[in-house]
Amino acid sequence: MATPTNTQFAVAVHVLTYLAGVGGAVLVSSEELSRSVDANPVHVRRVLTPLRRSGMVTSQPGARGGWMLTRPADSITLAEVWCLVQAGDPVLGLHGPNPSCPVGIDVQRALVVIERQVADAVETRLGTITIADVLSDAAKSAVDSQAAPHGN
Numbered sequence: 001m002a003t004p005t006n007t008q009f010a011v012a013v014h015v016l017t018y019l020a021g022v023g024g025a026v027l028v029s030s031e032e033l034s035r036s037v038d039a040n041p042v043h044v045r046r047v048l049t050p051l052r053r054s055g056m057v058t059s060q061p062g063a064r065g066g067w068m069l070t071r072p073a074d075s076i077t078l079a080e081v082w083c084l085v086q087a088g089d090p091v092l093g094l095h096g097p098n099p100s101c102p103v104g105i106d107v108q109r110a111l112v113v114i115e116r117q118v119a120d121a122v123e124t125r126l127g128t129i130t131i132a133d134v135l136s137d138a139a140k141s142a143v144d145s146q147a148a149p150h151g152n
Contacts, residue, residue, distance in 0.1 A: 008085040011037050011047045013078060016131045017138060019057065020073035027066030050084040073135060079127035091118045 014037050022028055030048075034041040048067060051057045056076055059067045069076075092115050097104025 006086060006089050007039075008047050009082055011039060011044065012051060012081050012085045013131070013134060015044060015048060015067075016051070016056070016069065016073070016076060016081065017134045019067060019069045020131050020135045021138075022068075025068060027060060027064070027068050029066040033067065047085060051081070054080070054084055056080070056084075072132070074130050074132035076131045077127050078129045078131075078134070079123050081131075082123060082126050087119075087123075090115055091122055 015033050018033060018036050019028060030041040030045050033048075034044045037044060048057060048059070052059055055070055057067050058070050059065065092111065094108070094111050094115055097108050099105070
């Protein structure tokens, strides 16, 4: 299976879920978030920038600074996150055909329509899931994995 080249959505959901998990007015450093995500702190801050501009998170600079949610986790949909960090990026990874190939041009036109339909479907589905849902699913998975018998 192909690996997506743009990981901003996954990183944003991970970070927002992490912040929701610590709860309250607790500031979490970029370094702590980057360790959790296993990404460079600069990348984490870049992903968080549009979320801060939208009012989902806030940050405080300095040695005791960090990031925290500004909205309840159950009010943040994954569609909002998608639109902030990845909307505009192709879902299907379309390529540019040879401009002199009539088949390629027609296929490209058809794929552009399909791309829009797929993007709309992704956004619609993501609109039904909140960061609180992701946190709940993650907590359930953690409990399930702890309860599972360990083989030798």
